[in-house]
Amino acid sequence: MSLPAFAELLERLLFTPGRNAKLALLKRWFATQPDPDRGVALAAIAGELRFSTAKPSLVRDLVATRVDPVLLAWSHDYVGDLAETVALIWPEPPARPNRPPPDLSEVVETLELLPKSEVPARMAEWLDVLDAGGRLALIKLVTGGLRVGASARLARQALADWAGQPVEEVEEVWHGVPPPYLPLFRWLEGKGPRPDPRDAPVFRSPMLAQPLEAPDIAALDHAAFRAEWKWDGVRVQAAAGPGGRRLWSRTGEDMSGAFPEILEAMDFHAVVDGELLVMREGGAVAPFADLQQRLNRKVVGPKMLKDHPAGLRLYDLLFENGEDLRALPFDTRRERLEGWFARTRPERMDLSPQIAFVSLDQLGALRDGARAAGIEGLMLKRGDAPYVAGRPKGLWWKWKRAPLSIDAVLMYAQRGHGKRSSTYSDYTFGLWRPDGQGGEELVPVGKAYSGYTDQELVWLDRWIRNHTLSRFGPVREVEKALVLEIVFDAAQRSARHKSGVALRFPRIARLRADKPAAEADRLESLMAMLEKGRE
Incomplete structure (x- = not known):
């Protein structure tokens, strides 16, 4: 070809x-x-x-x-x-x-x-x-870096659809066969046996949770569920055995190179599911911004390892010594996980504790206080649920804390990547603060590139082109006239940002073309949210 x-x-x-x-x-x-x-x-x-x-x-x-x-x-x-x-x-x-x-x-x-x-x-x-x-x-x-809007997950799904196989079956042998995947194609075409990954550290499709909304809460039988904290880190799967060790993201990306200390601690023959966090002494979880310093790095130096030590908080045990445990009920897997952990005691890892509760009202109160503890919310898992790939309804629920919001002013726009490479789709927004001379200035507080509809993107791109003040390569500075309602999961202090604060997962909730820029929020309001969350 x-x-x-x-x-x-x-x-x-x-x-x-x-x-x-x-x-x-x-x-x-x-x-x-x-x-x-x-x-x-x-x-x-x-x-x-x-x-x-x-x-x-x-x-x-x-x-x-x-x-x-x-x-x-x-x-x-x-x-x-x-x-x-x-x-x-x-x-x-x-x-x-x-x-x-x-x-x-x-x-x-x-x-x-x-x-x-x-x-x-x-x-x-x-x-x-x-x-x-x-x-x-x-x-x-x-x-590398094709950026054509087709991820590895989409490629695996297409391969599975073409062959008429479940994508989970493809994923379980994918990483055990090197490119150009000749044994994989032979199997999918019915011309050869299914590749056997044996003890290779291959990726298994994770089980995901549905968001818990009001109608689901009303129908929930709380006695059938177990509760855990939803930690504010990165969901990962750690697979280790005679064939090697790998740390996978929830989408099957190999994260091993960025976290060598976790790989070194994986001296076991098992597959565990957990949350990757930066952990301080005594198991204290650092803010997500600390973990961000470690993500997407090819090389991690001694200073980074010392200043941002990674740890793994375990949720589930999928395989133990080659035995597949995924068909077992969650309660049984949790019991096996606790026993395995007591025997193995892997360094840099601990167990995510289960939360005792007697009512949904009690859980709701715990959820409401999660922000102060730097936790995303709660996970509810049926005690009799097997570990099922995908996002099955009614087995696992995620009950996240309510997002925060600010009205911010659009300051800069940048063209995106892939199909958005000719469209201004990445936005830097700011809040007002005193400029030290009796007036006010805008200071950037974050970037967002999601949350808007296709129609809103077309409108934003046209507005940006018609209100450009300066150009810096692919970036445009625009008139400080458009207000965006930004929602985000958390805010924390950050010395790396001019504003002194970093936002967790900001996205655009709506365009506020009706609101004058002078009426957008002030930085002190955002800092007050940060302080309130620490109380």
Whole structure:
């Protein structure tokens, strides 16, 4: 399969908005493309390709040999994406080489075997024979970060739908088979056995909770449920055994490299479900902002390990010494978890305590006080519930504390990524405070890029373009005239932010075009919320 065909797939995924339409594109791809190229494309979309010899810096240095550096800098500022900039600005050679474009498998095999010193010349040869779309696909392929609106989870779902298999079955063997996944495709096409991950630390689809709303509360039989705190961290799955150790996010992303101390502590043969937190001495949980310092890092230095020590608070035991416990009732799994923990005592881990209660009113009072303790709310789990992948109704409930809200002024806007790369969809908003000279100034307090409808996004993009004051590459400063109602889960002090406060999961609740900017909230009101939450 030629690279231009892969480029066409990426372009169609990028400009196809609906999830079902993207699934259809991927299913057609798996059905019509040959091995090993379809597996290479799958690995690229899922973010599973890694090349030690090809990095963004190589692409940047390579294009600098062909393009005026000032023109390149200006173009990069305007486009906002290095790969797209290079794909568009790469000059056509005086005589296009009389060679066909490379196949996907050829690119992968070459970059795996070619000495690092020879990679730039080969990349230049490929870029010379490709058009702009092919160049973009090549650069995205070798440097990662496709950003075409198709996640690894969506790719696995498409693969399962194409083969008529439950996605949970695909996920349980996915990480046990390396790209280009030839045994996986043989199994899905009925031409070979199901790959056996044996004791490999593969990802298992997690069980998720439904939000507990008023109608559900009224019908809830509280005696059938067990209660736990909903900790404000990151849900993870830790899998360890003879085949290795891995730390997975709830969507199946490998987080092992960012938390080496957790991996070191996984000296057991089991799969556990828990919450990743920054824990201080005595088990005190640090604010989520401390954990954020650790997320999405490829390398973690000694200072980061010392200042932000990670720990794992355990909820559930899925496997023990190769035995699958997921079909057992929650009460039985909890008993097994407690026994396993008492015997194993893994470092940097503890058990999430269960909360004794006699009524929903008592639980409601505990939920209302969760903010002061820096906790998201409560989890309610049926005692007889098996561990079921997905989000089954009525087995697990999450009863989160009510969000906070502020009216803030839009200050800056930035173009998004993928299908939003030409739309101003990321917003920085601020609150008023004294400027020290008898007046007031706006100070940024957060960023939001969700919560609005498609129609609101179109309106916001048009408003931003018509009210721009200054431009800084992909960022625009706008007139301080539009008020946004922002909801968020928590606020905490932060020395890293100019305002002195950081918001947890801010999103746009509604546009307040009816409200004058001068009537937006003040920073002192937000700080008062922070102090009230600490009482």
